[in-house]
Amino acid sequence: MxxxxxxxxxxxxxxxxxxxxxxxxxxxxxxKDDISRETCAYIQRVARxxxxxxxxxxxxxRSGRTKTLAMIAGSMMNPFYAILMxxxxxxxxxxxxxxxxxxxxxDPETELKAVQMALSRxxxxxxxxxxxxxxxxxxxxxxxHIPFVLxxxxxxxxxxxxxxxxxxxxxxxxxxxxxxxxxxxxAMLTHRQVVFSSRKRFxxxxxxxxxxxxxxxxxxYACLQDPxxxxxxxxxxxxxxxxxxxxxxxxxxxxxxxxxxxxxxxVPDDLHVIGFDNILGYINFTKPICSVDCHLQxxxxxxxxxxxxxIHDPSLPPQQVVIPVDFVSRCR
Amino acid sequence: MxxxxxxxxxxxxxxxxxxxxxxxxxxxxxxKDDISRETCAYIQRVARxxxxxxxxxxxxxRSGRTKTLAMIAGSMMNPFYAILMxxxxxxxxxxxxxxxxxxxxxDPETELKAVQMALSRxxxxxxxxxxxxxxxxxxxxxxxHIPFVLxxxxxxxxxxxxxxxxxxxxxxxxxxxxxxxxxxxxAMLTHRQVVFSSRKRFxxxxxxxxxxxxxxxxxxYACLQDPxxxxxxxxxxxxxxxxxxxxxxxxxxxxxxxxxxxxxxxVPDDLHVIGFDNILGYINFTKPICSVDCHLQxxxxxxxxxxxxxIHDPSLPPQQVVIPVDFVSRCR
DNA sequence: CCCAAAAACATTAACGATCATGTTAACGAT
DNA sequence: ATCGTTAACATGATCGTTAATGTTTTTGGG
Numbered sequence: 003m004x005x006x007x008x009x010x011x012x013x014x015x016x017x018x019x020x021x022x023x024x025x026x027x028x029x030x031x032x033x034k035d036d037i038s039r040e041t042c043a044y045i046q047r048v049a050r051x052x053x054x055x056x057x058x059x060x061x062x063x064r065s066g067r068t069k070t071l072a073m074i075a076g077s078m079m080n081p082f083y084a085i086l087m088x089x090x091x092x093x094x095x096x097x098x099x100x101x102x103x104x105x106x107x108x109d110p111e112t113e114l115k116a117v118q119m120a121l122s123r124x125x126x127x128x129x130x131x132x133x134x135x136x137x138x139x140x141x142x143x144x145x146x147h148i149p150f151v152l153x154x155x156x157x158x159x160x161x162x163x164x165x166x167x168x169x170x171x172x173x174x175x176x177x178x179x180x181x182x183x184x185x186x187x188x189a190m191l192t193h194r195q196v197v198f199s200s201r202k203r204f205x206x207x208x209x210x211x212x213x214x215x216x217x218x219x220x221x222x223y224a225c226l227q228d229p230x231x232x233x234x235x236x237x238x239x240x241x242x243x244x245x246x247x248x249x250x251x252x253x254x255x256x257x258x259x260x261x262x263x264x265x266x267x268x269v270p271d272d273l274h275v276i277g278f279d280n281i282l283g284y285i286n287f288t289k290p291i292c293s294v295d296c297h298l299q300x301x302x303x304x305x306x307x308x309x310x311x312x313i314h315d316p317s318l319p320p321q322q323v324v325i326p327v328d329f330v331s332r333c334r
Numbered sequence: 335m336x337x338x339x340x341x342x343x344x345x346x347x348x349x350x351x352x353x354x355x356x357x358x359x360x361x362x363x364x365x366k367d368d369i370s371r372e373t374c375a376y377i378q379r380v381a382r383x384x385x386x387x388x389x390x391x392x393x394x395x396r397s398g399r400t401k402t403l404a405m406i407a408g409s410m411m412n413p414f415y416a417i418l419m420x421x422x423x424x425x426x427x428x429x430x431x432x433x434x435x436x437x438x439x440x441d442p443e444t445e446l447k448a449v450q451m452a453l454s455r456x457x458x459x460x461x462x463x464x465x466x467x468x469x470x471x472x473x474x475x476x477x478x479h480i481p482f483v484l485x486x487x488x489x490x491x492x493x494x495x496x497x498x499x500x501x502x503x504x505x506x507x508x509x510x511x512x513x514x515x516x517x518x519x520x521a522m523l524t525h526r527q528v529v530f531s532s533r534k535r536f537x538x539x540x541x542x543x544x545x546x547x548x549x550x551x552x553x554x555y556a557c558l559q560d561p562x563x564x565x566x567x568x569x570x571x572x573x574x575x576x577x578x579x580x581x582x583x584x585x586x587x588x589x590x591x592x593x594x595x596x597x598x599x600x601v602p603d604d605l606h607v608i609g610f611d612n613i614l615g616y617i618n619f620t621k622p623i624c625s626v627d628c629h630l631q632x633x634x635x636x637x638x639x640x641x642x643x644x645i646h647d648p649s650l651p652p653q654q655v656v657i658p659v660d661f662v663s664r665c666r
Numbered sequence: 667c668c669c670a671a672a673a674a675c676a677t678t679a680a681c682g683a684t685c686a687t688g689t690t691a692a693c694g695a696t
Numbered sequence: 697a698t699c700g701t702t703a704a705c706a707t708g709a710t711c712g713t714t715a716a717t718g719t720t721t722t723t724g725g726g
Binding site: 344345346356357360361364388389390391392393394395396397398 | 711712713714715
């Protein structure tokens with residue numbers, strides 16, 4: 003006839019146990035200031051003893067704030083996103099936020115569903131690296147009037163909140179490093195046309211080459227996905243005397259290095275391959291490569307800062323933060 | 335005087351628009367069977383047109399099920415966990431679950447907070463790779479009567495639901511591979527004493543060696559964290575004629591390989607290093623190594639299956655699933 | 667043609683918390 | 697002594713949805 007013994011403790015139980023009302027208990031547990039010191043301490047003690055855990059569903063439904071964020075990224079199999087997610091999670095938890103994770107697998111339809119799911123969950127804000135800027139998910143997001151921040155993505159002329167690194171400067175630094183270490187025929191390789199980042203990085207890359215007096219024909223660029231095509235391109239470059247390669251990112255750089263080594267080439271002797279993101283600042287199980295440090299930890303910190311600002315004041319003007327980069331040399 | 339135009343559409347709005355009651359709308363949207371076909375279709379159409387998204391807070395509060403799961407793992411910077419998370423997310427979404435992600439940073443206190451947070455969020459179930467089996471988080475979890483599944487963790491004699499791979503068999507296969515490829519002095523190296531997995535893998539490893547007639551003194555084992563100590567141990571082994579190394583996992587194997595190569599050794603010529611987890615089955619940016627495939631995708635699938643079973647029927651006997659492993663050779 | 671049963675929808679009461687107001691008593695100032 | 701103020705708590709409504717029942721209306725069997 004008794005109640006379920008496994009039923010979680012609710013405010014009502016504490017109210018009954020302490021003789022105060024539910025409201026007073028609620029306020030006491032939130033350290034509101036119109037409860038006397040002793041009552042507050044007493045209620046909190048009893049709550050702790052009874053093993054009370056706040057029901058966020060009820061709390062959020064009433065208050066309108068869930069203290070949850072959603073992160074929507076392509077895939078956690080890419081260490082870049084995984085590391086970013088880890089950093090963001092750590093940052094979010096500092097402010098009492100819990101993080102939903104949704105992977106779009108770089109598929110616009112899945113991404114749209116992810117946004118819908120996040121909206122369904124009444125998240126306070128969304129952190130997203132959209133597949134593209136034509137993504138329907140992004141349109142829905144803009145219509146929904148829910149705070150969101152674009153991670154590592156930036157569209158010229160957009161009014162979305164975003165945080166991204168100085169890609170152009172990064173490309174410039176990358177080229178300058180290659181040039182300073184004696185490479186005079188250099189190229190950039192990217193797998194997927196990640197809008198803007200890729201172009202920006204090449205813009206800076208090219209500029210540094212021109213500034214150093216390298217002629218146009220000695221500045222290579224290719225956007226390829228198929229390993230066979232990539233290998234063919236690499237062979238062509240090497241045959242043409244190219245000896246420096248700037249990869250779009252570290253992950254692609256390692257892929258390229260593995261590809262080269264598996265095909266009898268030697269890195270960096272045949273081709274000096276450098277990357278972007280400086281993932282080695284966070285993990286340490288791969289071959290050391292030179293890279294552009296885009297300070298992911300800062301990006302995570304700022305992303306949370308931006309979303310908090312936006313949640314706090316939806317009328318803020320667009321917040322667009324560019325993170326400065328610097329070059330990390332790991333040459334022998 | 336009008337209402338907030340950005341206010342999301344709720345059942346009430348649809349009720350008003352269609353002339354039915356809130357309840358009917360709710361039931362129609364859930365395809366319940368005591369609403370006529372036409373009414374159901376009509377309501378769903380209007381709901382879609384009005385851009386209705388279900389409020390999970392209210393829904394969950396009332397129904398008692400949140401359709402959320404929490405995954406608690408050490409860190410997403412470790413690709414092993416990141417990949418597992420990605421796979422689990424994909425699997426979870428198939429069944430309508432949204433995933434909270436919580437990182438414990440392998441710290442028992444943070445882990446405990448993560449569990450409390452998950453409980454606060456009223457998740458339907460928790461997937462966790464606990465720091466240790468003495469973890470207070472695990473105790474809380476057991477007391478809370480909330481469904482949970484241990485990932486890649488198993489404690490002899492425990493009655494927790496869990497899914498893990500056949501570590502002993504994996505170790506056996508690893509050693510057999512080393513032996514078959516001509517290595518007669520072999521060792522296993524592990525960084526952290528991950529309870530059971532590590533011991534089990536060595537048990538199998540050692541057995542395979544003994545079965546092949548390798549004497550005890552030619553079977554090495556070390557559990558070290560400090561890179562300097564690891565390097566010293568590796569040097570000692572190599573000096574003693576050891577030429578085969580079984581790393582606890584792929585990530586550690588790559589770390590070891592990088593360490594060796596940075597110190598003038600050559601892999602696999604000086605030391606053939608193999609790993610565990612077959613992460614290369616999911617990512618492809620690192621040096622190819624031989625590894626034991628523990629079928630992470632199966633683990634993810636089964637984890638979700640187990641948690642769903644447990645949610646559906648809390649009285650089920652403990653479900654403990656061992657995933658068979660096999661060896662993937664990537665020798666040149 | 668009556669009654670039982672089913673179909674299709676409505677009504678009411680939760681779920682567990684928080685918000686906006688009430689209420690009471692104590693206190694100091696005038 | 698009166699009034700206003702504040703401290704400390706209580707009351708009632710509400711968040712948006714779903715579960716448990718009601719209430720009609722229709723249908724079919726004898």
